[in-house]
Amino acid sequence: MKKIIITGVVVIASLVGIMYVLNKNKANTEANIAEVAKTNAAVAVRVAEVDFHEVNSQYVTNGTFAPKQEVMLSAETGGRVASVLVSEGSFVRPGQTLAVINADKQNVGIANAQAVYNQAQAEVARFEGAYASGGVTKQQLDQVKLQLENARNNLKSAQLQAADVNVRASFAGVVNKKMVEPGAFVGPGQQMFEVVNVASLKMNITVDEKNIASVRVGQSVKVVSNALPDQEFEGKVSFIAPKANAGLNFPVELEIRNNATNDLKAGMYGTAYFGADQAVKALVVPRSAFVGSVSSNQMFVVKDGKAVLTEVVAGRTFGDYIEVVSGVNQGEKVVTSGQINLLDGTAIEVIK
Numbered sequence: 001m002k003k004i005i006i007t008g009v010v011v012i013a014s015l016v017g018i019m020y021v022l023n024k025n026k027a028n029t030e031a032n033i034a035e036v037a038k039t040n041a042a043v044a045v046r047v048a049e050v051d052f053h054e055v056n057s058q059y060v061t062n063g064t065f066a067p068k069q070e071v072m073l074s075a076e077t078g079g080r081v082a083s084v085l086v087s088e089g090s091f092v093r094p095g096q097t098l099a100v101i102n103a104d105k106q107n108v109g110i111a112n113a114q115a116v117y118n119q120a121q122a123e124v125a126r127f128e129g130a131y132a133s134g135g136v137t138k139q140q141l142d143q144v145k146l147q148l149e150n151a152r153n154n155l156k157s158a159q160l161q162a163a164d165v166n167v168r169a170s171f172a173g174v175v176n177k178k179m180v181e182p183g184a185f186v187g188p189g190q191q192m193f194e195v196v197n198v199a200s201l202k203m204n205i206t207v208d209e210k211n212i213a214s215v216r217v218g219q220s221v222k223v224v225s226n227a228l229p230d231q232e233f234e235g236k237v238s239f240i241a242p243k244a245n246a247g248l249n250f251p252v253e254l255e256i257r258n259n260a261t262n263d264l265k266a267g268m269y270g271t272a273y274f275g276a277d278q279a280v281k282a283l284v285v286p287r288s289a290f291v292g293s294v295s296s297n298q299m300f301v302v303k304d305g306k307a308v309l310t311e312v313v314a315g316r317t318f319g320d321y322i323e324v325v326s327g328v329n330q331g332e333k334v335v336t337s338g339q340i341n342l343l344d345g346t347a348i349e350v351i352k
Helices: 002-039 104-132 138-163
Strands: 043-049 051-056 059-074 079-084 097-101 166-168 173-178 191-208 220-225 228-240 249-257 269-274 279-286 298-303 306-311 313-318 321-326 333-337 346-350
Touching: 051 313, 059 173, 059 249, 097 191, 104 138, 191 269, 220 249, 279 313
Parallel strands: 043 346
Antiparallel strands: 043 333, 051 279, 059 191, 059 269, 079 097, 097 166, 173 191, 191 249, 220 228, 220 269, 228 249, 279 321, 298 306, 298 333, 306 346, 313 321
């Protein structure tokens, strides 16, 4: 019995010791957490100063050149290709024949339609003579005249089908792809040639909402290609979309006249310059200062060690810098990195 009592006392003493150690460790942990919380109470951010910069007043945007005209020519009637008269890279004129499809069936159709038409003409002449002598009624004469009209329409249809055996270019351009060879069988609608016109090209670009008001249809625009840096081309605004896309940019189409040797190629990357090439001073902030995107018109301004969410009015775009019309003043500092961790009034620590 005495041994049991001693064992119980030892167990109780051990439990008390363990509880004491645990409580002491908990207190130390809470103290450490509190100290870390004090240390990390301020969010680390990077900032930039709002200031006047000398910037280029031109608005610059990029796009890709595309043919002004391009078409895929297809067979309008089925048959075996008798001859192909052009190759890839050939220049073609409007109406030029590119390929001929075997027309034997079409010629037979014309001959049959012509025979029916000739017979109908003879019938009308015979019935008109009989009608004059009272041998047939007016109704019978009208019936054979109707048959003659049907035969005439069938003959025209057969002639049109025979003309469809010639695949012709619809505008002046260059054969970009040839997809048939002589002897091949083609069906109606089968693609045979791709013809593109690169004497004039178009370039589709987008202009942001801050600059679209200064763009006009017919406006001249300087255009250069990265592949031809020593050449400059003139583009004209041919279309301005009445509605912005999902990125709040307005699609704009430029028409560019190619040079005499057609050095500009469809698919090349190009740059368009709107406005005069001159330096101006503007109050700007880095693009990264805006919360989310420039269209939000919000940024965090540093005031008394805190990040204050501020409404601003953005102006023109100058590459990585955005003009600020109102909302901040020269010399103020704005947060350019770390906004995702900020709320209005959050304490901050500026890092280099």
